[in-house]
Amino acid sequence: MKRLASLFALCIFAGICVQSKPAPGSVQVAQFERIVQQAQQDPSLGQKALEVLRSVAEGHAEHVSRDAASRFALMQSELQGPSFKFTTVRLHAFRTIGKLGTAAAIAFLEQVTPDQFRQDEVYQLWPAAQIALREALLNRISDPRRKTEFLEKTLTERRDAIADGTVDSWAVEELCNSGTLNSLPAVQRWIEESFSTPNVQVDKVSFCEQRMRVMMRDSDAVAAIASVLSVSNNPIDRRLTQWAVNQLEAMKASRADEALYRFEAEILSLPDGSVQKDALRTYSVQIRDIRIGRVSWPVQCRGAEAQIREQERK
Secondary structure (H helix, E strand, O other): OHHHHHHHHHHHHHHHOOOOOOOOOHHHHHHHHHHHHHHHHOHHHHHHHHHHHHHHHOOOHHHOOHHHHHHOOOOHHHHOOOHHHOHHHHHHHHHHHHHHOOHHHHHHHHOOOHHHOOOOOHHHHHHHHHHHHHHHHHHOOOOHHHHHHHHHHHHHOOOOOOOHHHHHHHHHHHHHOOOOHHHHHHHHHHHHHHOOOHHHHHHHHHHHHHHHHHHOOOOOHHHHHHOOOOOOOOOOOHHHHHHHHHHHHHHOOHHHHHHHHHHHHHHHOOOOOOHHHHHHHHHHHHHHHHHHHOOOHHHHHHHHHHHHHHHHHO
16 A cells, blocks of 8 residues: 555646745645546546535545545545644635635536634634635526626625625636736726725836736637747736736646747747846746646556555555
8 A cells, every 4th residue: 555655646746836845735736637627528526526526625634435435536644634733724625615606616616604613713614615615606697797797796796804895805816817908997996995095006007008918818718828938028928927927827728838839939949148047047947847746647647546446445
């Protein structure tokens, strides 16, 4: 069993780290993402996926059934360990339930209350559950105009002092990244109500509008965001460039990755010692780490996964 556990851990680490020790919880986050991907590819796994994610989110990962664990190549001994009880890991489990987005996932999120959390965790987990619910509902809306209406309505809803600010911030980010310039007044109102310093207000509204205008460049989100990444930009807008890299990374799509790798190659092709290359070096390093981290679970761990499932059945 120890050899299987080691092999499994090695495969997971290969997919998320480069040369250094992975950040706390990053292994579990990678596992959650893989669970959702499998459930989306095979909807019959939806209930098992929710069982795993719900158990972790509620702080009872040890309650995951042997069958559900084996379907996603999770080890019972691992689920019974302390890592799955970390508040940050449980937070990601809640958010991943929102990405799962099934009717059962939404029903679960709707019945979550702040009273079920301890005082030392409620300020993280309750807002995460509220955002997950709204993300699941948002993803069920196909019409762009109705999506915008949903997000703008979210900004006017009053829930409670614990969740309001975090949920509103999520909605603002979604609107700013949507390319719907008509939503800028709603965002501006929220920013002015939330921040008292005029300079901060102007800066945040400006950055939001900047992102909206980027998304308006092309109906294809990848193409619109990738248009920001150019080695010829001078001066370099570091905030917008970092936003573009982060957005493409989060997509976890081949075309988005190709846009990142193209930008990395362009940076590396600049003359050594040039001001522009030195200025862009941070992004080439980040993209290199992303590229190395894009190790496919099926390619790296197919054999280990089968062995783990067989061992867990015994």
